[in-house]
Amino acid sequence: MATKMLKIIFPFLMLPLIQMNQSGVQKDVTINTVEIKTDATDDENIQEGSNITLTCSANIIIPPDQRSQILHLFYKGEKKDILLQNASSNGLSSKYILQSARASHSGYYSCVVEAGSKRKESDTTFITVKGNLQTPRLTIHPMNVTLGDSIELCCTSEEIPPLTFIFYKYKDGQKPQRFSDVKSNNKSAMHQLKVAVNTEKAYSCKVEVNGISAHSENSQMVQITVRDPFPDPIIKIEPSKGIFEGDNLTIKCVVHFILFPDIQPEITIVKDITSIATNATVAVFTKKATANDTGEYKCMAQWNDALKITKRHVIVKVPVSEPTLKSTPTGDNVVAGETLNLSCAVLKGTYPITYNFYKATSEAPLHQITLNATEAVHRIISVNIENQGRYSCEASNTANQINRTERSQYVNISVKVPVSNPTIKCNSLKGVYKTGELVTLLCQSTTGTLPITYSLFLNKRFIYSVTRSNREPAAFNVLINETKDGGEYKCKAENEIPDLFKYSEGMNFTVKDTSWWLYITVLVPLVLIATAAVLAFGLRRQCKNNKDIRQADESDEIRQREPSQNNQGSLKESMEVVYSKIGKIIRPKLNQVDCDTLIEQPGTDSDWNHEGDYTNIVLPKGNGIDPESDCEGDYTNVTSKRKAANADSDSCSDESDGVHYIQIDLAALQTQNMSQPEGPTIYASIALNKLR
Numbered sequence: 001m002a003t004k005m006l007k008i009i010f011p012f013l014m015l016p017l018i019q020m021n022q023s024g025v026q027k028d029v030t031i032n033t034v035e036i037k038t039d040a041t042d043d044e045n046i047q048e049g050s051n052i053t054l055t056c057s058a059n060i061i062i063p064p065d066q067r068s069q070i071l072h073l074f075y076k077g078e079k080k081d082i083l084l085q086n087a088s089s090n091g092l093s094s095k096y097i098l099q100s101a102r103a104s105h106s107g108y109y110s111c112v113v114e115a116g117s118k119r120k121e122s123d124t125t126f127i128t129v130k131g132n133l134q135t136p137r138l139t140i141h142p143m144n145v146t147l148g149d150s151i152e153l154c155c156t157s158e159e160i161p162p163l164t165f166i167f168y169k170y171k172d173g174q175k176p177q178r179f180s181d182v183k184s185n186n187k188s189a190m191h192q193l194k195v196a197v198n199t200e201k202a203y204s205c206k207v208e209v210n211g212i213s214a215h216s217e218n219s220q221m222v223q224i225t226v227r228d229p230f231p232d233p234i235i236k237i238e239p240s241k242g243i244f245e246g247d248n249l250t251i252k253c254v255v256h257f258i259l260f261p262d263i264q265p266e267i268t269i270v271k272d273i274t275s276i277a278t279n280a281t282v283a284v285f286t287k288k289a290t291a292n293d294t295g296e297y298k299c300m301a302q303w304n305d306a307l308k309i310t311k312r313h314v315i316v317k318v319p320v321s322e323p324t325l326k327s328t329p330t331g332d333n334v335v336a337g338e339t340l341n342l343s344c345a346v347l348k349g350t351y352p353i354t355y356n357f358y359k360a361t362s363e364a365p366l367h368q369i370t371l372n373a374t375e376a377v378h379r380i381i382s383v384n385i386e387n388q389g390r391y392s393c394e395a396s397n398t399a400n401q402i403n404r405t406e407r408s409q410y411v412n413i414s415v416k417v418p419v420s421n422p423t424i425k426c427n428s429l430k431g432v433y434k435t436g437e438l439v440t441l442l443c444q445s446t447t448g449t450l451p452i453t454y455s456l457f458l459n460k461r462f463i464y465s466v467t468r469s470n471r472e473p474a475a476f477n478v479l480i481n482e483t484k485d486g487g488e489y490k491c492k493a494e495n496e497i498p499d500l501f502k503y504s505e506g507m508n509f510t511v512k513d514t515s516w517w518l519y520i521t522v523l524v525p526l527v528l529i530a531t532a533a534v535l536a537f538g539l540r541r542q543c544k545n546n547k548d549i550r551q552a553d554e555s556d557e558i559r560q561r562e563p564s565q566n567n568q569g570s571l572k573e574s575m576e577v578v579y580s581k582i583g584k585i586i587r588p589k590l591n592q593v594d595c596d597t598l599i600e601q602p603g604t605d606s607d608w609n610h611e612g613d614y615t616n617i618v619l620p621k622g623n624g625i626d627p628e629s630d631c632e633g634d635y636t637n638v639t640s641k642r643k644a645a646n647a648d649s650d651s652c653s654d655e656s657d658g659v660h661y662i663q664i665d666l667a668a669l670q671t672q673n674m675s676q677p678e679g680p681t682i683y684a685s686i687a688l689n690k691l692r
Contacts, residue, residue, distance in 0.1 A: 029068050029116035030061040036074075036111045036122045048131030050101050056111030056122065057093035071114040077210070078108040078124060081162040081185050103131035104159030106212050133216035134158050136165070138205045144225045145195050147306035151224060155205035156188040157216070163207045165189035168218060170202035176218065183210070194305050195226055230258045230265050233310050235299035245318045249289040253299035253310075254282040265303040271295050291318045291348065320349030323395040325408040335497055336417045340383045344393035344408060345375040356394040365394075388415040418500040419448030422493040424507050432510045437480045443491035443504060444473035452495050459487040486511035 039053040040046050056072045072094035074084040085096045098105050110124045136157040145151055155165045162185045168176035182189040193199070202223040208215040237243075238250040253267050269277040269285050272295050277285040287293070299310040327334070328341040344355050355376035356365040367378040380387055390412050396405035427440040443454045454474035456463040466474040478485065488508050494501035 028063070029066070029118050031113055031115055031118045031120040032059040032061065034058045034111065034113045034120045034122040036109060036125055038109075038125065038127060040127065044126075044128045046101060046127055046129045048102060048129055050129075052098040052101050052105070052127065052129075054096045054098070054109055054111075055093055056096075056113065058113040058115075058120070060092055060113070060115055062115070066116075068116050073112040073114070075110050075112070076107055076160070077162050077185075080110060080112075081210075084109075101129045102160065103129050103133050103214050104161075104163070104209050105129045106209055106214065107162075128212065133207060133209065133214055135217045136205055136207050136219050138203065138219040138222050140203065140222050140224055142224075144227065146227045146229050147195055147197060148229070148304040150192055150194050153191045153193075153203055153205070154188060155182075155190075155207070155219065157207045158187065159207060159209065159216075161185050161187055162210050163187070163189075164210060166206050166208065166215075167191050168204045168206075169200040170204075170221060171200045176204060195224075196305060197308055199226070201226060229260060229263045229303055229306050230255050230301060230308070232308050233265075233267065233299040233301040235269075235297065235310050235312050237297075237312060237314060243289050243293075243314065243316050245289055245291060245316055247289045247316075249287055249293055249314075249316070251277075251285040251297055251314075252282070253277075253284075253301075255301045263303050265301040265306070265308075268298075268300045268302070270298040270300060289316045291316055291350075315350070317350040317398070318348055320353055320395045320397050320406050321347040322406045323355075323393055323408040325391065325393045325411045327391070327411050327413060331411055331413045334383055334387075334413055334415050335500070336384055336415055337382055340380040340387065340413065342378045342380070342391060342393070342411070343375060344378070344395060346395045346406070347374070349374065349395065349397050352397065354396045356396075358392050358394070360390050383415055385415050385417060388413055416449045416495070416497050417447055418497050419445040419452055419493040419495055419502050421445070421502045422454065422491050422504040424489060424491045424504040426507065426509070430509070432512055433480050433486070434512050435480050435482055435485075439478045439480060439509075441476040441478060441489060441491070441507070442473040443476065443493070444471075445493035445502065446471070448493065449495050449497070452493055455492045455494075457490045457492065458485070460490075480511050483511045483513050 034056070035058075036054060036056050039055070040050070046052060054074060056074060058070070058072075060070065062068050069088055070090065070092065072085075072087045072089070074086075074094075074096040076082045076084055085094075087094045087096075094111075106128045108124045108126050111122045113120055113122075134157060136155050139154045139156075141152050141154070142149070153167055155167065157163060157165070162183065165182045165184060165188075166178060167180040167182070169179050170176055180191045182191060202221050204218045204221045206216045206218045233253055233255045236250075236252040236254075238252075239247055243249055251269055253269050255265055255267065258265075264280055267279055267281060267283040268275055269283050271293075277283040283299075293316045294314060297312050297314055299312075301308045323344050323346045326343045326345070328343065329335075329338070334340055342357055344357065346353065351372040352370050353372075353374070353376075354368065354370045357367040357378040358365055369376050376393075378393075390410045392410050393408045394405055395408075422443050422445040424441060424443050427442065433439060441456065443456065445452055445454075450471075451467050451469040453465055453467045454476075455465040456476045456478075463476070463478070466476065468474050474491070476491075480486075486509055488506040490506050491504045492501055493504075
C-alpha cells in the first residue's frame, strides 16, 4: 500500500525541481563572439617606439534580471604563453596598450572573455614591430672550478617574453658552437653542466623572439678557470728499450703531485678494452711477454667526475718461424713459357719481415723484399730451361737485439719444354717406290723434354710408335706391300706434357705394283704353316725326352746347359726387326701350342676383314740351344694383332684381333737332330685369306 502511494506522490514532488532548473537555464549569460583588434594601420610594419592599442570586444547576452561581471584576459604567444592583462568591467570591451613598442613585442596576441559561467576565446592576431633585439648578458657561477664541479650559465634579456635563449661554447679559437636552446616565458634562462677534462672554458648567449626571425647579437664571452685536481697519470713500461718474447714485462701507472690532500684518484691499467690492474694512486702489472701482449695500454686516473687517461702502444717482438717455400705450379709441372710463382711464408714473426729467394747454393739472392706480412711471392715470368734447379728462401727480422734468420726447405723446379714441330724425311729421294721395297722414314723434333714419342701416320691412319730418350731421329721401317701404301705420311711428336703434341708436314710418295711380290706373300705363309706343324710335333717329343734325361743324368744336363746359355745370348743380341704389311686377311682360329696341345685346324670368320695388318720378322744371327726352353721355352705361339684406324683421325687403337703371329724357335730343332737353316727365327703375320 505504501509503495503505491509513493508512485503517485513522486511525480508531484519532482515537478517543482524541473521548473526551477528550467528557470536557471533561461537566466544564464550567453557569449556569442569574441575578437581582438589593433589600432595599427599595418600589423606587419609597425615602427619601433610606436604605441599599440589592443582592443578585446565580445557579443554577450545578459538576462535582464541578472547583473554579471565581464572579465577580459590579454595573452601573448601562439599558445597563450604569457598573460599580459586581467581586467574586470561591466562593459563589453577592454583595451591593452603596448607603449614604446620594440621588436620583441612582435608575435601572436589573443584575448579571452569570461562572463557568469561562460568563457570564450578570440582568434590570434600577429603583429610585427621593426627593430633590433637588445644584446643579452651572460653570467657563470662559479667562475673558478675544479674538474668534476658543476657550473650554471644564466642568460638575461630585457626583451618581452616568450623568448628562446641560445647558448654557445668556444674551443681552441674556433667559431662559437651552438650547443643548447632553452625556451622561456621569463626574461632569463639557465643551463647547467659538469666540468670535465675536455670541457670548453669560454661561453656566450643570444636571444630570439618566438615566431619571427629576429635575433640579438651574442653576449660578451665569459671564460671560466678550471683547476686540475691532479696531473695526467704517468705510464712506465719495462724493458724500456724494446720488449721481446720471453722478457719480464712490467707496466706501472702512477699519479704525482696531487694538489689537494683529500683527492685520491683510482688508478686502472687497461689493455685494449680489458682492465688488468686497479689500485689507489699507483697500479702495477707484471708477466712473461708473449706475442699476445702486443696492443694498446691505457693508464686511467679517476676521482669523482674527473678522468684523465694516458696511452702507450706496446709491441712484443717475435722471431720469425722457419719459412715454407711453395711453387705454383708445382715443381714437376712447370712448362716453359708459363709464369712460376715462388711463395715464402712464415707462421709468426714481428713485422717488418725481410724475405730472400735463392737458387741452388748461391749466396746472392734472386729477389729481396721487406713486408709487413707473413708471406712474400717471387714471380718468374716466361720460365725457360735456365730457371730449372733447386730453390729456397730466407725470412728474417730483428728480435732479441739480433737479426733472426730462418731458411726454408729446398724446392726442385723441373722445367718441361714442349716438343717442336717435327720434320719427316725419307732415306732416299725417290718419289715412286715399288712393292717389296723397304722404306725408312726419319722423324725428328729438335727441342723438347726427353723422352719423346714419335708416331707414324699414313693418310691419317696410325701405323706404330717409337720412343727416343735422345735427340736422334726416330726411324720407321716400312715394307711396301701394295699401292695403297703410298700417300701422305706424317709423324707426331709428344712428350710428358699433356695436350702439347706437334705434327710434321706431310710427305707424299707413290707406289708402283710388281707379279713377283705377290708370289712371295703367298708362298712364305705356306712354308711357315708347314714349319709350325713340324715343330709342334717335335716339341711334344722333346718335352718327354728332356724329362727322362734330367732324371737319368743331372750332371750331364748341367754341362749341356752352359753352352746353350752362351748361344742364347749371342742369338738375342743379333736380332733385327723388320715390319711387313701382308694385306687383308680373314681371321683364323689358332690355339697356343705347348707341351700338351697341338695346333688345331684354322677356321674362318666372315665378319672380320680389316686393313693394316703387319708381319714382324726377327732375324737372329748365330747358332745355339736355349737350355731353358726344354718345355715352356720351346713353343709355337699363335696370337693376333689388329690395328684399327679411323680415316678421319690421326689416332687409332690396337686390338688383339685379326692378324695372327706364329713364333718359331728354331733352336729347339737341334734336340731332334734336325738341320737348322742359317738365318733368323721368323715372326710372321699370315694373311690366310690369300691362301683361299
